[in-house]
Amino acid sequence: MGAPVDPVTSLPVVAMVGGGQLARMTHQAAIALGQSLRVLSTGPTESAALVAADVRLGDHRDLAALRDLAEGATVVTFDHEHVPTEHLHALEEDGHRVAPGPAALVHAQDKLELRRALDAAGEPQPAWAEVDSAVGIADFAGAHGWPVVLKTPRGGYDGKGVFVVDDVDAAAALLERTGTLLAEERVPMVRELAVQVARSPFGQVAVWPVVETVQRDGVCHEVLAPAPGLSEERATAAQELAIRIAGRLGVVGLLAVELFETADGVLVNELAMRPHNSGHWTIEGARTSQFEQHLRAVLDYPLGATAMTAPVVVMANVLGGAAAADEWSGPGLDERVHHLMAHWPDVKLHWYGKGQRPGRKLGHVTALGDDLEQVRARAVAAARYLADGVVDPAFAFPDDEH
Numbered sequence: 001m002g003a004p005v006d007p008v009t010s011l012p013v014v015a016m017v018g019g020g021q022l023a024r025m026t027h028q029a030a031i032a033l034g035q036s037l038r039v040l041s042t043g044p045t046e047s048a049a050l051v052a053a054d055v056r057l058g059d060h061r062d063l064a065a066l067r068d069l070a071e072g073a074t075v076v077t078f079d080h081e082h083v084p085t086e087h088l089h090a091l092e093e094d095g096h097r098v099a100p101g102p103a104a105l106v107h108a109q110d111k112l113e114l115r116r117a118l119d120a121a122g123e124p125q126p127a128w129a130e131v132d133s134a135v136g137i138a139d140f141a142g143a144h145g146w147p148v149v150l151k152t153p154r155g156g157y158d159g160k161g162v163f164v165v166d167d168v169d170a171a172a173a174l175l176e177r178t179g180t181l182l183a184e185e186r187v188p189m190v191r192e193l194a195v196q197v198a199r200s201p202f203g204q205v206a207v208w209p210v211v212e213t214v215q216r217d218g219v220c221h222e223v224l225a226p227a228p229g230l231s232e233e234r235a236t237a238a239q240e241l242a243i244r245i246a247g248r249l250g251v252v253g254l255l256a257v258e259l260f261e262t263a264d265g266v267l268v269n270e271l272a273m274r275p276h277n278s279g280h281w282t283i284e285g286a287r288t289s290q291f292e293q294h295l296r297a298v299l300d301y302p303l304g305a306t307a308m309t310a311p312v313v314v315m316a317n318v319l320g321g322a323a324a325a326d327e328w329s330g331p332g333l334d335e336r337v338h339h340l341m342a343h344w345p346d347v348k349l350h351w352y353g354k355g356q357r358p359g360r361k362l363g364h365v366t367a368l369g370d371d372l373e374q375v376r377a378r379a380v381a382a383a384r385y386l387a388d389g390v391v392d393p394a395f396a397f398p399d400d401e402h
Helices: 021-032 063-070 085-093 102-109 111-121 134-144 168-178 232-249 290-298 333-343 372-388
Strands: 014-017 038-041 054-057 075-078 128-131 148-151 162-165 181-185 191-199 205-207 211-216 219-225 253-262 265-272 312-319 348-351 361-369
Touching: 014 021, 014 063, 021 038, 021 290, 038 063, 054 063, 063 075, 063 085, 075 290, 085 102, 102 111, 102 232, 102 265, 111 181, 111 232, 111 265, 128 134, 134 148, 134 168, 134 181, 148 168, 162 168, 168 181, 191 232, 191 290, 205 232, 219 372, 232 253, 232 265, 253 290, 312 372, 333 348, 333 372, 361 372
Parallel strands: 014 038, 014 075, 038 054
Antiparallel strands: 128 181, 148 162, 148 181, 191 205, 191 211, 191 253, 211 219, 219 312, 253 265, 312 361, 348 361
């Protein structure tokens, strides 16, 4: 008996755990492939639930909800990594195909598992240790210096679960709240980079250019593609590193490898096994977007070309400001969208359908061109205007436009 297909379209059914913006943009890519993504959403107003036809309401920690999602689907995949690993093993035991499988995904779920695997493979990463006592942290700091970066092994994202401590007392107070932690040396990095690779069950791989990610307070604000000033030798080494990790861990689908660039090379920071913020630029900026490629990979379709469509691409996140939705100063959102489209007709907007909340990723904009400084200025100015209504003086609107 063949793999399950949609009885109407006779095409495969992809089920995605999570109803956030990654699922929403994956759904958009699925439409072009003749599909409507099935999503597991915690509520009817999540980003993907607002647009997808096949929405299952439930919690990703509920095995029954996961089984309902998987029933009749060709493959189950993810818009986040927070599903209990044991539930994914249960789905596989039920005969469902999960991509990436739990044996791979655990390395994106558990930072200690990742560090052990990278050590075993001899791949470059910061010095680290598993610590469960103040003495252990003091010993680590004695070998690698203060401050020490402490991370909760599971559950952290966008800077959550990451702490920088300067002394034993601060470390001990943190341990009392969290239990076992991952201790890492604070790397003297030049900047943060990311590289994405897609891998199919057949073993085909496709990799995009290495990008620079501009982080503030653990949150990505901008992505510059390709990473400016990165030597061809170092870029190739980073791409080969991502391909090796994908193959060794048996990843199926998208793998994003977050990197620290140092004076001596690159070190692996963290992994994500799904579409990733560092790849949003690919929607307009690459021949095949990360979202289409993820679908092609998990369905074992031949992978698409990853060449850039312009010499420079910049993605800027639109982040919620301090004011509540009904307290935004300046023009309302619809008016801001109008002005953005009029003033920057070449800038592409992606809005996620979320309510306003400080620091929340509400959408992103993408600009393309030849000159990094100009392209970046357009993207950042457009994102800031959407977020808080402030017009960059360098892009002052004409009187009849604003």
